[in-house]
Amino acid sequence: MQRSLTFNIFRHNPQDPASVPHMDTYRLDETDSMTLFIALHRLREEQDPSLKFDFCCRAGVCGSCAMVINGRPGLACHTKTRDLPDTITLLPLPVFKLVGDLAVDTGTWFRAMYQRTESWIHTRAEFDPAAQEARMENEVANAIYELDRCIECGCCVAACGTANLRPDFLAPAGFIRVARFAADPRDERTDADFYEIIGSDEGIFGCMGLLACEDVCPKHLPLQNQLGYLRRKMGLTVLKKLLPFGG
Amino acid sequence: MQIIHTDLLTIGAGLAGERCAIEVAGAGFSVVCLSLVPARRSHSVAAQGGMQAALGNAIMGDGDSPDVHFLDTVKGSDWGADQEVARMFVEAAPIEMRRLAHWGVPWNRVVAGTHTYWKGGKPFDATEKAENHGLIHSRAFGGTAKWRTCYASDGAGHAVLYTMDNRAAQLGVTVHDRSEAVSLIHDGETCHGAIVRCLRTGELRAYLARATLVASGGYGRIYRASTNAIICEGTGLSLALDTGVAKLGNMEAVQFHPTGTVPTDILVTEGCRGDGGTLLDRDEYRFMPDYEPDKAELASRDVVSRRMIEHMRTGKGVQSPYGEHLWLDIRHLGEHHIRTKLREVDEICQNFLGIDPLHQLIPVRPTQHYSMGGVRTDKTGAAYGLKGLFSAGESACWDLHGFNRLGGNSLAETVVAGGIVGRNIAEFLQGYDTAFSTAHVREAAARDEARIRRIVSGADGKESVYAVREAMYDILERAAYVFRNGKDLTWGVQALQEVHERAQHIGLASDGVGANAELALAIRMPGMVRLALCVCHGALMRTESRGSHTREDYPERNDRDWLNRTLASWRPGADLPHLEYEPATSYVELPPGDRGYGGGKIIPAAS
Numbered sequence: 001m002q003r004s005l006t007f008n009i010f011r012h013n014p015q016d017p018a019s020v021p022h023m024d025t026y027r028l029d030e031t032d033s034m035t036l037f038i039a040l041h042r043l044r045e046e047q048d049p050s051l052k053f054d055f056c057c058r059a060g061v062c063g064s065c066a067m068v069i070n071g072r073p074g075l076a077c078h079t080k081t082r083d084l085p086d087t088i089t090l091l092p093l094p095v096f097k098l099v100g101d102l103a104v105d106t107g108t109w110f111r112a113m114y115q116r117t118e119s120w121i122h123t124r125a126e127f128d129p130a131a132q133e134a135r136m137e138n139e140v141a142n143a144i145y146e147l148d149r150c151i152e153c154g155c156c157v158a159a160c161g162t163a164n165l166r167p168d169f170l171a172p173a174g175f176i177r178v179a180r181f182a183a184d185p186r187d188e189r190t191d192a193d194f195y196e197i198i199g200s201d202e203g204i205f206g207c208m209g210l211l212a213c214e215d216v217c218p219k220h221l222p223l224q225n226q227l228g229y230l231r232r233k234m235g236l237t238v239l240k241k242l243l244p245f246g247g
Numbered sequence: 248m249q250i251i252h253t254d255l256l257t258i259g260a261g262l263a264g265e266r267c268a269i270e271v272a273g274a275g276f277s278v279v280c281l282s283l284v285p286a287r288r289s290h291s292v293a294a295q296g297g298m299q300a301a302l303g304n305a306i307m308g309d310g311d312s313p314d315v316h317f318l319d320t321v322k323g324s325d326w327g328a329d330q331e332v333a334r335m336f337v338e339a340a341p342i343e344m345r346r347l348a349h350w351g352v353p354w355n356r357v358v359a360g361t362h363t364y365w366k367g368g369k370p371f372d373a374t375e376k377a378e379n380h381g382l383i384h385s386r387a388f389g390g391t392a393k394w395r396t397c398y399a400s401d402g403a404g405h406a407v408l409y410t411m412d413n414r415a416a417q418l419g420v421t422v423h424d425r426s427e428a429v430s431l432i433h434d435g436e437t438c439h440g441a442i443v444r445c446l447r448t449g450e451l452r453a454y455l456a457r458a459t460l461v462a463s464g465g466y467g468r469i470y471r472a473s474t475n476a477i478i479c480e481g482t483g484l485s486l487a488l489d490t491g492v493a494k495l496g497n498m499e500a501v502q503f504h505p506t507g508t509v510p511t512d513i514l515v516t517e518g519c520r521g522d523g524g525t526l527l528d529r530d531e532y533r534f535m536p537d538y539e540p541d542k543a544e545l546a547s548r549d550v551v552s553r554r555m556i557e558h559m560r561t562g563k564g565v566q567s568p569y570g571e572h573l574w575l576d577i578r579h580l581g582e583h584h585i586r587t588k589l590r591e592v593d594e595i596c597q598n599f600l601g602i603d604p605l606h607q608l609i610p611v612r613p614t615q616h617y618s619m620g621g622v623r624t625d626k627t628g629a630a631y632g633l634k635g636l637f638s639a640g641e642s643a644c645w646d647l648h649g650f651n652r653l654g655g656n657s658l659a660e661t662v663v664a665g666g667i668v669g670r671n672i673a674e675f676l677q678g679y680d681t682a683f684s685t686a687h688v689r690e691a692a693a694r695d696e697a698r699i700r701r702i703v704s705g706a707d708g709k710e711s712v713y714a715v716r717e718a719m720y721d722i723l724e725r726a727a728y729v730f731r732n733g734k735d736l737t738w739g740v741q742a743l744q745e746v747h748e749r750a751q752h753i754g755l756a757s758d759g760v761g762a763n764a765e766l767a768l769a770i771r772m773p774g775m776v777r778l779a780l781c782v783c784h785g786a787l788m789r790t791e792s793r794g795s796h797t798r799e800d801y802p803e804r805n806d807r808d809w810l811n812r813t814l815a816s817w818r819p820g821a822d823l824p825h826l827e828y829e830p831a832t833s834y835v836e837l838p839p840g841d842r843g844y845g846g847g848k849i850i851p852a853a854s
């Protein structure tokens with residue numbers, strides 16, 4: 001039987017001085033294979049063209065469409081209405097600045113993260129166009145790729161208790177970025193260099209280890225594993241700094 | 248109005264835009280990149296297959312060379328490519344792959360020893376050479392003599408775009424995301440930058456640049472069903488067209504893929520059919536053997552797409568709330584095969600369609616996939632008609648792909664062309680001075696502002712932007728899809744002219760304040776219809792079949808009359824593009840011949 005769905009959607013337009021945050025309710029008949037991508041576009045095109053939300057790839061790979069879906073951060077394009085109850089409540093991700101309704105500014109947040117983690121390979125080697133590429137074990141390449149798969153959707157940041165409390169927290173997406181470069185033999189940074197980035201309460205020591213982040217990551221990045229690893233590694237780095245004979 | 252000065256403005260921060268930006272920033276110039284979305288969400292991120300470059304490290308690529316890559320590319324283009332460009336491209340591609348490795352791309356590497364690979368649905372063993380252990384590996388892709396596609400697991404586009412954007416961040420390249428160029432600032436001879444609309448606030452800004460690059464990606468989304476990201480609406484091309492002097496090349500050359508899912512148009516790989524998947528109609532009848540007794544579902548992409556459309560035209564399509572489609576059946580391949588070898592397909596079905604392909608049929612239809620046409624440039628990347636304007640990547644017609652691009656060549660083109668065009672721009676900027684006339688800036692901004700005000704207030708009418716878009720979709724689907732013919736195209740051109748007129752009378756239903764999507768689309772819409780007209784009119788005039796351009800009424804490839812490139816420009820006030828033609832290539836290394844696949848007759852060039 002076809003269901004009639006009720007959508008409760010957060011509304012606020014920061015560009016309109018008269019706008020006050022509130023919830024609007026819409027109804028839509030469910031169709032086969034309906035995702036939130038299809039449903040939200042139908043609502044915009046058929047009922048309320050002022051609705052604001054973000055989609056881009058609509059295939060779960062670009063990270064544009066994260067929102068809080070019935071209380072849980074997730075990718076809207078990746079969410080089938082069939083898996084949800086008749087009433088669907090949609091809120092924008094917290095932590096990020098609101099652009100309007102369900103759209104938030106993840107771009108600015110992540111760019112700041114790149115600068116903080118210096119999200120690039122640090123090497124003194126110069127590229128030589130005439131030379132063969134430096135060799136790498138395929139296993140190493142795969143291991144880097146596994147940590148490079150983050151799509152910067154922001155779900156983990158939104159779910160993280162610490163990130164919600166302190167805006168300067170590097171947050172799980174930042175940690176996984178550091179882990180990606182720490183795993184890359186082409187990057188010459190040492191543990192002490194990484195410590196400068198994450199060895200503080202805004203960094204890995206602010207993490208409470210409750211792992212809300214891993215639960216919501218649509219790409220199933222090994223956050224738990226990597227956060228634990230970074231914490232141990234940074235703990236050791238502190239020890240080495242304190243003990244003159246260490247390392 | 249805020250005015251921002253920069254040496255180079257790139258309209259687009261996908262792979263082509265950022266690769267170019269890195270080259271120019273590395274030469275010491277200031278660069279600003281614009282993007283509709285955060286740079287890393289650009290459509291390049293979605294490419295999964297990989298990039299072609301003749302490294303020849305893998306055993307299945309053994310003996311590969313730029314020469315072999317050149318042959319594949321020119322044949323693939325059905326001799327529509329500029330052969331000088333193709334030559335430059337194949338020579339530079341291996342170096343670019345190595346450079347990407349140096350910057351951090353985790354390319355898969357050769358592992359010495361014997362491995363089981365798959366070809367045409369069948370496993371076989373091959374032994375990788377010990378001396379190549381640890382070098383960049385490659386995989387197969389359609390239409391190539393050698394396995395030449397460099398890959399990073401199942402996410403080459405993601406891995407390369409993230410590395411590129413990291414590199415851009417390292418060099419301090421500024422990216423202004425949620426910023427849309429809405430017109431170019433120019434005086435009919437020189438381009439001075441762009442008027443840009445902030446997609447957060449709706450405000451206009453002027454960017455004054457000594458060089459401007461269009462790297463805005465494809466125009467797939469002028470079609471209803473496209474595998475492209477929903478932002479691939481071709482706006483960069485329409486800005487260039489609207490100058491009246493820049494030219495678009497081969498807009499009628501549009502590639503389709505037989506199996507996009509319904510709804511949401513996500514691509515499912517050819518592998519499904521290669522491994523034994525079949526196509527069924529509304530009666531669950533397997534129809535392909537009736538049309539293609541020998542090859543059935545394994546015929547080439549174009550042929551399968553054509554037969555699917557043909558069969559749907561006989562009323563055998565499946566009706567759905569999302570339009571008509573057919574079924575792809577892989578149930579008989581069994582659980583093990585589906586959950587392992589076809590895992591990607593399994594995931595798309597489960598995650599986006601909510602169906603289990605082990606027990607259910609997959610709804611599919613031929614879907615737009617790649618835009619060969621674009622801003623016509625010379626081999627340095629300089630646009631025809633306007634000094635200081637450049638283009639690279641899918642938005643450009645450089646012209647590497649002619650009438651059909653090979654899988655794996657487009658992603659490679661973005662970085663190779665980005666590098667070459669970037670170096671040329673840096674050279675161009677050296678010692679180039681231009682005076683910006685504030686009058687032109689004010690004039691351009693005032694024109695855009697007035698147009699936007701009229702759309703918001705409904706001063707020109709109350710046409711719904713969504714209704715106009717639906718009308719454009721319907722026409723292109725009937726007239727300029729996989730199959731084309733004179734009758735439908737003639738109708739299509741006329742019908743699009745009417746839609747173009749309607750597009751001048753769009754008025755909003757919402758307030759248009761802030762990050763308003765209805766307004767953003769309304770601003771783009773007339774330009775999108777003009778692109779559709781370039782496609783349809785170009786296709787009507789081209790009375791031959793070449794590459795992806797298939798005329799039912801002119802099935803031969805006609806080298807006598809049509810070994811050329813269409814150039815479209817839009818004169819002020821016109822209701823049709825002005826078309827002219829230039830030879831496909833002035834440098835000929837490989838004279839026109841048979842592609843060796845796809846069949847079809849050839850009318851040879853007069854000698």
Ligand SMILES: Cc1cc2nc3c(=O)[nH]c(=O)nc-3n(C[C@H](O)[C@H](O)[C@H](O)COP(=O)(O)OP(=O)(O)OC[C@H]3O[C@@H](n4cnc5c(N)ncnc54)[C@H](O)[C@@H]3O)c2cc1C
Nearest residue numbers: 259260261262263283291296297428464640641655657658
């Ligand atoms: C599903 C899929 C899979 C693919 N897989 C492969 C593959 O395996 N191998 C391969 O070779 N090719 C593949 N392709 C093709 C390839 O991905 C594209 O051709 C290529 O990524 C295009 O890159 P680009 O830099 O030119 O444009 P894009 O990556 O599309 O970037 C365009 C940029 O322009 C910006 N932009 C657009 N308009 C404006 C405007 N008006 N103002 C400001 N900014 C603007 C966008 O925000 C974006 O930043 C695939 C394509 C699809 C659809």
Ligand code: SF4
Nearest residue numbers: 160207208210211213
């Ligand atoms: S484990 Fe750490 S990073 Fe993850 S949600 Fe908890 S506090 Fe945040």
Ligand code: SF4
Nearest residue numbers: 150151153154156217
């Ligand atoms: S780690 Fe996962 S949840 Fe967090 S931003 Fe990356 S993909 Fe999203």
Ligand code: FES
Nearest residue numbers: 056058063065077
């Ligand atoms: S739209 Fe790209 S991940 Fe959802």
